[in-house]
Amino acid sequence: MICDVRLGDLGGQLTRQRCEDLLRNMPTETLLSIEAPFARGKLRVFEPTQAEVLAAAPLLATFYNDSHNSAMLTNTHQLNAAEVVESFQSLRAGGGRPFLLEQDGVLMGDADFRNVAGSEAEFAILIGSRAQQSRGLGTRYAAMMHIAALRVLGYESVYSTIIPVNIASRRMLEKLGYQLDQSLRAASFKDEEDDITMSIDWAQFKLAHTELLTQVVITARPSSPD
Numbered sequence: 001m002i003c004d005v006r007l008g009d010l011g012g013q014l015t016r017q018r019c020e021d022l023l024r025n026m027p028t029e030t031l032l033s034i035e036a037p038f039a040r041g042k043l044r045v046f047e048p049t050q051a052e053v054l055a056a057a058p059l060l061a062t063f064y065n066d067s068h069n070s071a072m073l074t075n076t077h078q079l080n081a082a083e084v085v086e087s088f089q090s091l092r093a094g095g096g097r098p099f100l101l102e103q104d105g106v107l108m109g110d111a112d113f114r115n116v117a118g119s120e121a122e123f124a125i126l127i128g129s130r131a132q133q134s135r136g137l138g139t140r141y142a143a144m145m146h147i148a149a150l151r152v153l154g155y156e157s158v159y160s161t162i163i164p165v166n167i168a169s170r171r172m173l174e175k176l177g178y179q180l181d182q183s184l185r186a187a188s189f190k191d192e193e194d195d196i197t198m199s200i201d202w203a204q205f206k207l208a209h210t211e212l213l214t215q216v217v218i219t220a221r222p223s224s225p226d
């Protein structure tokens with residue numbers, strides 16, 4: 001099923017709103033794919049099948065184990081591919097929504113909604129290669145995922161927690177429309193006392209991403225036997 005918001009309907013019969021309502025009510029094992037153009041190619045953010053997780057795991061492990069990434073993610077030990085696969089499985093088993101990030105078919109990183117509880121979720125993202133960071137990809141992928149969060153996943157509150165030195169992440173979150181959130185609920189996502197917690201302001205998000213909101217294509221992927 002495709003909700004192509006550029007066309008506004010599917011086959012002239014299904015309105016975008018109706019299409020997104022149908023996607024929202026699909027079984028939780030339905031995998032989403034989100035596509036949008038970018039200055040340097042076509043971006044795709046998608047929920048992987050188990051086979052796709054297995055294929056991506058070695059490169060993802062390399063991404064996680066980069067010293068800068070590991071420090072920003074506060075990972076305490078080096079991960080191997082099997083542990084990456086396990087982390088995807090346990091995230092999904094706990095109701096989370098892990099995604100892979102591609103540019104023109106090349107794996108760029110991963111991102112997820114975790115700690116999903118009703119209409120609340122926590123967001124995290126990694127642009128894996130240091131050479132690909134600070135080139136606009138993180139903001140673009142994150143915005144694509146938040147459009148799905150808004151229109152299909154039904155998350156009313158999305159939180160993100162960062163360490164104070166993670167300037168790139170904080171700036172990316174601000175560009176998305178996140179604001180500092182000092183509520184007890186936001187604080188419950190902290191790992192350390194000095195972590196910074198932010199949450200999305202959807203009105204601000206929509207204002208900041210008006211063009212992307214008209215470009216994104218959200219698709220339900222065929223379920224896989226694996």
Ligand SMILES: CC(C)(COP(=O)(O)OP(=O)(O)OC[C@H]1O[C@@H](n2cnc3c(N)ncnc32)[C@H](O)[C@@H]1OP(=O)(O)O)[C@@H](O)C(=O)NCCC(=O)NCCS
Nearest residue numbers: 072124125126127133134135136137138139168169171172
């Ligand atoms: C955080 C991360 C996802 C941001 O994605 P990105 O593609 O590197 O960032 P973008 O290019 O979209 O830039 C977003 C903003 O941050 C700024 N920025 C990017 N890298 C920066 C850096 N190293 N120092 C300071 N600001 C930086 C950009 O200039 C931009 O702001 P601007 O438009 O006002 O100039 C990415 O850097 C990353 O994966 N880092 C390691 C893992 C991590 O920290 N994950 C976040 C945990 S939620």
